[in-house]
Amino acid sequence: MADVVLKNVQKSFGRAKVIHGVDLDIRDGEFVVFVGPSGCGKSTLLRLIAGLEDITGGDLFIGGERVNDLAPAKRGIAMVFQSYALYPHMNVYDNMAFGLELAKSSKTEIDAKVREAARLLQIEALLDRKPRQLSGGQRQRVAIGRAIVRYPKVFLFDEPLSNLDAALRVQTRIEIAKLHNDTRATMIYVTHDQVEAMTLADRIVVLNAGRIEQVGTPLELYHHPANLFVAGFIGSPQ
Ligand code: ADP
Ligand code: MG
Secondary structure, three states: EEEOOEEEEEEEOOOEEEEEEEEEEEEEOEEEEEEOOOOOOOOHHHHHHHHHOOEEEEEEOOEEEEOOOOOOOOOEEEEOOOOOOOOOOOOHHHHHHHHHOOOOOOOOHHHHHHHHHHHHOOOOOOOOOOOHHHHHHHHHHHHHHHHHHHOOOOEEEEEEOOOHHHHHHHHHHHHHHHHHHHHEEEEEEEEEOOOHHHHHEEEEEEEEOEEEEEOOOHHHHHOOOOHHHHHHHHOOOO
16 A cells, blocks of 8 residues: 655755645555656656655655655665666676565565566566666666566656657557556656656646646646646647
8 A cells, every 4th residue: 555645845955946845645556647847856756755865845655654754765665767777797687686685585585576577577588688788678677677576565767768769668658557557556657758648647747847737637637737838748739
């Protein structure tokens, strides 16, 4: 069970305030997509939820627990970045197993989880390869696999497809949708691609300069944009 609730969440870097009091209620199992122009605070919001940045104001709850001061590893989340950040000297299997070894899982348990994730992502044949022997799309699947093996309650994705070519983007997007279907985990996904947002989201959060402009289903935003900014961003007819 992991709903994610933000209450008046704020973030400043020095004197620069980049998140201005965000209120948001993400339901357990929901797929929520953050969209907005470059620099509007999408990555910062994800990093606050992940615990990679300290919150300067407000409260953050995951699964009902206030996590403002909880270490990232204890939040039950896993994050997939735009750059795959695999360990170049380790093969695919070890890249996926690494976090579990740190968490002191047993060898049998680690093996079962890695093979299950590899099956889900259809990368079983690649387990012995090094990252340099993989295509961009395969690397990103390994990065997703590394998140899956931790059985997170919440997945955070920061523009996971933006380094892939168009065909791979579509294929990986479909796999992420399937992953959501299979796991029913809560997913929070950042993109500046309108098609990705419209196809993946249960609800879309439109951000602008550190504030929420509108939250709604893709159809609500498309047909009833709150303002010209949202209409422009979602591509609503004007
Ligand atoms: P987005 O992901 O929507 O492109 P970011 O969350 O990366 O936007 O950035 C939001 C704002 O916060 C930007 O103005 C950016 O320059 C600033 N910012 C992000 N990280 C830092 C940091 N570590 N130090 C100072 N400013 C930062
Ligand atoms: Mg970003």
